[in-house]
Amino acid sequence: MSKRLRSSDLCADCSGPDPSWASVNRGTFICDECCSVHRSLGRHISQVRHLKHTPWPPTLLQMVETLYNNGANSIWEHSLLDPASITSGRRKANPQDKVHPNKAEFIRAKYQMLAFVHRLPCRDDDSVTAKDLSKQLHSSVRTGNLETCLRLLSLGAQANFFHPEKGNTPLHVASKAGQILQAELLAVYGADPGTHDSSGKTPVDYARQGGHHELAERLVEIQYELTDRLAFYLCGRKPDHKNGQHFIIPQMADSSLDLSELAKAAKKKLQSLSNHLFEELAMDVYDEVDRRETDAVWLATQNHSTLVTETTVVPFLPVNPEYSSTRNQGRQKLARFNAHEFATLVIDILSDAKRRQQGSSLSGSKDNVELILKTINNQNSIESQDNDQPDYDSVASDEDTDLETTASKANRQKSLDSDLSDGPVTVQEFMEVKNALVASEAKIQQLMKVNNNLSDELRIMQKKASRLEKQNSTPESDYDNTPNDTEPDDTGSSRKGRQRSMVWPGECSMPDPPEPHTAPSPTLPSTEDVIRKTEQITKNIQELLRAAQENKHDSYIPCSERIHVAVTEMAALFPKKPKSDMVRTSLRLLTSSAYRLQSECKKALPGDSGSPTDVQLVTQQVIQCAYDIAKAAKQLVTITTKENNN
Known part of the structure; x- marks a missing residue:
């Protein structure tokens, strides 16, 4: 087998060096650019995880590494390995290709359309073929040959197939044989650890009977993966399944409950x-x-x-x-x-x-x-x-x-007499809620790192911009956040690149600026001006995030006001009616997020809430607003740089 197929040092889609993401269900490692396309396909096509910055169950990561190092990528690129494919003009993407359309089209063909997968001979009855594949999967999972099972799954074998003669599923077989990596692969493709066989036993039962304790514990984790992930998202903790604790439900106090x-x-x-x-x-x-x-x-x-x-x-x-x-x-x-x-x-x-x-x-x-x-x-x-x-x-x-x-x-809705209530808040539950703030602080650290990186990026772009011819800007204009009735509706794939834009319930509404009767303007400000304003925004965001990290809630409002001023000045650089959809979308996200930020920061004032939980929730929302503002500013720098270079 060639080194290219075994090596985890290359992106599976473009052969770029040092891939930092994994497609879990495809058994491949991918680079940043290719990952951006994978994410746009959805989890039903590709389930992506960062190799270093995403928590991994050890055996799940081992499963992906084993698949990729044993040639899993050849499953998805089978026909491209044929020398005849070169003469026919069919080739995979390379690192120098543009993300759009080159890499994106190749990745969609490879994973969404399965254009290069080896096809079985057609039969009159497709269900017979699927049944045969599932039976092969059923017998293969007792071995350690992961790539064979992935190939069968790619062709249509069912992970939850119930064998009529054997009276069990592939996961029962893998568990009895102690094949933990096979169990991981089957679970990724939807196998249910709670399924009973004809004897009434689950895969967990067989793992325990066989003395495969690590596998049994992992199967229980997989069984509760959905609720575990939701709990971890809220408070940064997972239940202790070994001791029979299968759910963590933080008691988030909320003084603004909707009781309608x-x-x-x-x-x-x-x-x-x-x-x-x-x-x-x-x-x-x-x-x-x-x-x-x-x-x-x-x-x-x-x-x-x-x-x-x-x-x-x-x-x-x-x-x-x-x-x-x-x-x-x-x-x-x-x-x-x-x-x-x-x-x-x-x-x-x-x-x-x-x-x-x-x-x-x-x-x-x-x-x-x-x-x-x-x-x-x-x-x-x-x-x-x-x-x-x-x-x-x-x-x-x-x-x-x-x-x-x-x-x-x-x-x-959190009715006090709900049968879902866990009763009075205990010290342990209070600590669980407090841990949610720790999770928020981790996100703050991430955003502060992002803003430091963004500042470095802006300095690089500013040097490039200084070599460009400075174009006319319109500082006297103001950004129009009201809907444009004459703007045609987006349909089909054109909607995919648009960002959300709205004012949340209970938050201040953005004042509508006067509406001039002017046609959309194609003129954009100079890259240098946009970078300068973005630097002001990111500097103020850093101050806000630092205040959040140090629990200086009284600093929220002044920081948000400075951010709002910087955002307003940046928006004023752009035409009243930008011609570009991307510019309009980014400006909407930028300005609406700044107003949302002001509203959320006011909720942190002393006296508005007496519970630590409320402060934690406000902090989460402040982080989200800061995230949206930073993202929108970065998009505007990217857009103006491209346009002014054309």
Whole structure:
């Protein structure tokens, strides 16, 4: 086997050096640029993790390393290894190719279309082929040959296949044989550790009977992976499964609970979902947690080269064609929940998961997730009129605007007499909540690192900009944040590059500037001016994050005011009606985030809340606002640099 196929030192997609990301379900290592495309495909196509900055279960990382070092990439590039492919003009991407369209088109063909995978001869009955593949998988998992099993899975073998003669699943077989890496691979492809065989035993039972204690413990972790990940996202801790603790539900105190009848009714519908539909909703929330955490790692690990490359932005969950249009809409709108709203939704999911696991039941309901998302009415009609057109893929519906406003209120409902309550807050629970602040501080450290890197990037770009001819700017203009009725709707893939833009419930609304009757202007400010203003913004963000890290909450407001002034000055550099969609989108994110930041910082004033939990939630939201402002400023530097160099 060639060294290229065995080496984990090269990107699987473009052969670039030192890949820092992994595609877990594909068994490959990839570079930053290729990873940006993987992220835009969605987790149903590629599940990405950073090799150093993402927590890894040791055996999961070992599984990916084993696959890649044993030629897993040849599964996805089978036909490209044929010498005839060179003469036909088919080739894989190389490090010098542009991300768009070269690398992106190749990666989509490789993983989404499976254009280079070895195809089996066609049969009249496809189900027979799938059954044969699954039987082969069933017998192969008792060995250590991971790449064979990955090849079978890539061809359509089912990880949860129940063998009619053997009376069990591949995961039962792997567990009995003590094949922990095979168990990891099967779990990545959806194998359920809780499945019973014909004797009523689970894979965990067989692992314990065989003395494979590490495997048994790992299977339990996999069984609770969804709720563990949600709990870790909230408070940075995981349950102690060895001692029978399977759930952690932080008691987030909240003085601004929505106690409306509508919120109570929506909460009751959530509790009344069937287990299957509840699992769907929980999986969607899990995917959104993964997107948010991966986005934070992505931002923290980028260097100056990303300023001049067209890496893909993933502002919300990509469309999964296997899901309904309504479910995809709901998944995408999860991105518009602010940190406080999303945290309460996660708590509700954890609480209901615990209730269901313990066997407590509520009366059934015919309502499903899609119906709940469709029928929840919006009570904030004034805010909905101020919202811009939907910022989603073509699946988004114009009639479904502002779902997140009421849905998030519904998910915030925390009735004191709820049967989900764990009772009075104990010292242990208080410490769990306090740990959430530790998690926030870790994010602060990441953002401070990002801002330091961004400052370095700006200095590099400023040197380049000084060699450019300075172009006319329009300092007297002001950015228009109101919707442009004459702007054509985005359809299809054109929605994918757009960022979210809205004012959250309870936050101050942005004042609408006077609307001049002018045509869209193509003129952009000079790169040097944009860099100078961005430096002011990042410097002030650093001060704010330092105050958050040192728990100096009285410094939040002055810092936010300085950031707002710097943002206003930067926005004023740009035309009233920029011609570029990307400029408009970035400016909307920049200015709306600055207003949101001011509103959130006011909540940290003494007397507004008496509990540490409230301060923690405010800190999370402050971090999110700072993140959005830094991201938008960086986008504007990138855009103006490219445009002024053309």
